[in-house]
Amino acid sequence: MATIINGKEIAAQIKAEVRAEVDQLKAEGMNPGLAVVLVGNNPASRVYVTNKKKDCAEVGFASYEYTLPEETTEAELLELVEQLNRDDTVQGILVQLPLPDQICEQTILRAIAPEKDVDAFHPENVGHIMIGDYAFLPCTPAGVIEMIDRAGIELQGKHCVVIGRSNIVGKPMAMLLLHRNATVTICHSRTKNLAEQTRQADILVAAVGKANFVTADMVKPGAVVIDVGMNRNAEGKLVGDVAYDEVEQIASAITPVPGGVGPMTRAILMHNTLTAAKIAFTKRS
Ligand code: GUN
Numbered sequence: 001m002a003t004i005i006n007g008k009e010i011a012a013q014i015k016a017e018v019r020a021e022v023d024q025l026k027a028e029g030m031n032p033g034l035a036v037v038l039v040g041n042n043p044a045s046r047v048y049v050t051n052k053k054k055d056c057a058e059v060g061f062a063s064y065e066y067t068l069p070e071e072t073t074e075a076e077l078l079e080l081v082e083q084l085n086r087d088d089t090v091q092g093i094l095v096q097l098p099l100p101d102q103i104c105e106q107t108i109l110r111a112i113a114p115e116k117d118v119d120a121f122h123p124e125n126v127g128h129i130m131i132g133d134y135a136f137l138p139c140t141p142a143g144v145i146e147m148i149d150r151a152g153i154e155l156q157g158k159h160c161v162v163i164g165r166s167n168i169v170g171k172p173m174a175m176l177l178l179h180r181n182a183t184v185t186i187c188h189s190r191t192k193n194l195a196e197q198t199r200q201a202d203i204l205v206a207a208v209g210k211a212n213f214v215t216a217d218m219v220k221p222g223a224v225v226i227d228v229g230m231n232r233n234a235e236g237k238l239v240g241d242v243a244y245d246e247v248e249q250i251a252s253a254i255t256p257v258p259g260g261v262g263p264m265t266r267a268i269l270m271h272n273t274l275t276a277a278k279i280a281f282t283k284r285s
Helices: 007-027 043-059 074-086 105-111 123-131 139-150 170-179 194-198 261-284
Strands: 033-039 062-068 092-095 159-163 183-187 203-206 224-227
Touching: 007 043, 007 139, 007 261, 033 043, 033 074, 043 062, 043 261, 062 074, 074 092, 074 105, 092 261, 123 170, 139 170, 139 224, 139 261, 159 170, 159 194, 170 183, 170 203, 183 194
Parallel strands: 033 062, 033 092, 159 183, 159 203, 203 224
Antiparallel strands: none
């Protein structure tokens, strides 16, 4: 039976640490704020945005929500981003993805001021991550590293296999593991003999987006299994990418869904917003 890595508990610790620093910033006259922009009616995005507002209240940030209609044009969204870039009450800007088809995501992400880019999706911040010299790390991969660290699991020299190559998770995840001296393999939908690759993993990170994708035969006994998946099953229940019941029988440690990577992503967003506020505060004083 695997040890369960409790993301909810670790996230609560991180948020308490952020809260203490926010209180200090406020005592020094800075009132940090996060702007969250939601375009359209994606129900999952709606839930994420509501949760982010709750997290802001918990750690003491002001939060500003901008909800725009599905038919918003790229020019209209750009105008809002530019307004937020200029707004001194806002230190962090997050535009919830995905965006409706008429809006080019990359155009919007490039318009966000890099020092307010708490997602770390701007190409300038992506470049910083590649080099290993950064202010912000993307929330989900940074959350995974933090939970591995706080669970006392060593990364150096380990073989980490990441399934998924998205810009949000897979690619930056691989880079952060590499920065920690792991040996990294990235697998994706065209990988041949996937199970053969994943069975090499000391640490397996699943970021696929398909329920029950990682089965016990794909996991080396004793491996650490990190489940980034957030899928809804037929009953509407939130499930990960890992067939949890069978994989936890052979893994040494595993993250549950819910209560694993999800809360960590949210906690790191709060941490990144704090970083942005500290940068702004230093410039101001
Ligand atoms: N949609 C799914 N994950 C994310 C994320 O981490 N940031 C943003 N902005 N949108 C998302």
